[in-house]
C-alpha cells in the first residue's frame with residue numbers, strides 16, 4: 001500500500017475544526033491591524049531562496065526540495081514565505097502605491113528536516129509581513145499581534161524571547177570577534193560548531209549540544225556590541241512592550257536560522273511542545289527588499305507553525321454537524337424525504353438522511369454521531385396520518401407535525 005511521504009501528514013476530518021479556527025482567527029485578527037492577504041506560488045526560482053535566506057543557512061544548504069525544471073532551470077518548493085512575498089512585493093511594485101504595506105499569507109512550506117513531533121517536511125505557516133516601517137513601534141506592534149493571534153486561538157501558556165542581532169554597521173565587527181574567540185575554542189566543540197565557527201559563527205550560539213554550553217557561555221555577546229542606533233532601537237522596542245504589558249525574556253543567543261535578520265529577533269516558545277518548542281519566530285529584515293532588487297524598504301514579520309499551534313489549541317466540544325436527520329422508514333416516504341432534505345439545505349440548514357435503508361436503531365446511532373438536533377421520522381403510520389414525527393434530540397421529546405407545515409416547523413426550531 002502506498003503511504004503518505006515521510007514527514008508529511010494528513011489533517012483528518014476530526015482535526016479540521018482546529019485548523020478552521022486557526023485560519024479564521026488569522027483572517028479576523030489581521031484585518032483589524034490593517035493587514036491584507038497575499039497568495040504566492042509554492043515554488044520559486046531556487047536563487048530567490050539562496051540569495052534571500054542565505055546560502056550558508058541550514059535551510060538552504062541542507063533542507064530545500066530543489067528540482068530541475070524540464071527547461072533546465074532550478075526550482076525550489078518554498079521553505080518559508082518571506083522570500084516569495086518580498087519577490088512579489090518587488091515584482092508588482094506594491095510599495096509604490098502603499099509605502100506602508102501590511103500583508104499576511106497562509107500556506108504549506110517544505111523543508112527536508114528530520115521528522116519528529118512538531119517537525120515535518122511539509123508544514124503550514126501563518127505569515128505576517130510589514131514593509132516600509134523603520135520605527136521601533138512597529139516591532140512592538142508586530143510582536144503584540146503575534147501574541148494576540150495565539151490568544152485568539154485560545155493559547156495562553158507561552159514565553160516571548162527577544163534579542164537584537166545588530167545591523168550591517170555593528171554585526172560584521174561582532175561576527176569577527178566571535179570568529180576570533182572561536183579560533184581556539186572550536187576544536188574542542190561538536191562537529192557542527194567546528195564547521196560553523198568558520199562558515200557562519202553566529203549559528204554556534206544556536207548549538208544545543210550539552211558539552212558545548214559552558215564554552216558558548218564564554219563567547220562575546222552581541223548585545224554588548226550593538227552600535228548606538230541598534231541599541232536605541234532595541235531599548236525602545238523593550239520599553240514599548242513594557243508599556244503594553246507584554247512580558248518577555250531577553251536571550252542574547254536568539255540568532256535565528258535565516259540570514260536576513262537585522263536588529264529585533266523574537267520567538268515564542270511553549271514548554272508543552274517538547275523539543276520543537278518554538279511556535280512562532282520572526283524579526284526585522286531591513287535590507288532584504290533592496291538585496292532582492294527592490295527599493296530600500298524596511299521589513300519585519302513573523303511566521304507561526306500551524307502544526308505546532310494545533311498541538312496547543314484547546315479542544316472544543318464537538319460541534320454538531322447536522323440540524324435535521326431525516327428518517328424515511330417506509331419506502332413510500334423516501335421521495336418526500338429527499339424533497340424535504342433539498343428544501344432544508346436550500347434554506348441554509350444541514351440536513352442528512354441515510355439512503356442505505358439501515359435499521360431504525362443504526363440510523364438513530366448515526367443521528368447521534370452526527371450530533372443531529374432533530375430527527376424527522378416518516379413511517380407507514382405517519383404517512384397514513386399525514387404527519388412527521390419530529391424528535392428533539394437534546395430534550396428527548398417528540399411531537400407530530402403535519403406534512404404541510406414540516407419545512408417551516410423545522411426551520412423555526414433549528415434557527416431558534
Ligand code: HAM
Nearest residue numbers: 080082118119120123278279280281282301302303305
Ligand atoms: P522560522 O523560525 O524558520 O521562520 O519558522 C517559523 C515557524 O515555523 C517556527 O517557529 C515553527 O513553528 C514553524 N516551523 C518551521 N519549520 C518547521 C517544520 N519543519 N515543521 C513544522 N513547523 C515548522 C521563518 O520561516 C521566517 N520566514 C519567519 C519570518 C517572517 N520572519 C520574518 N517574517
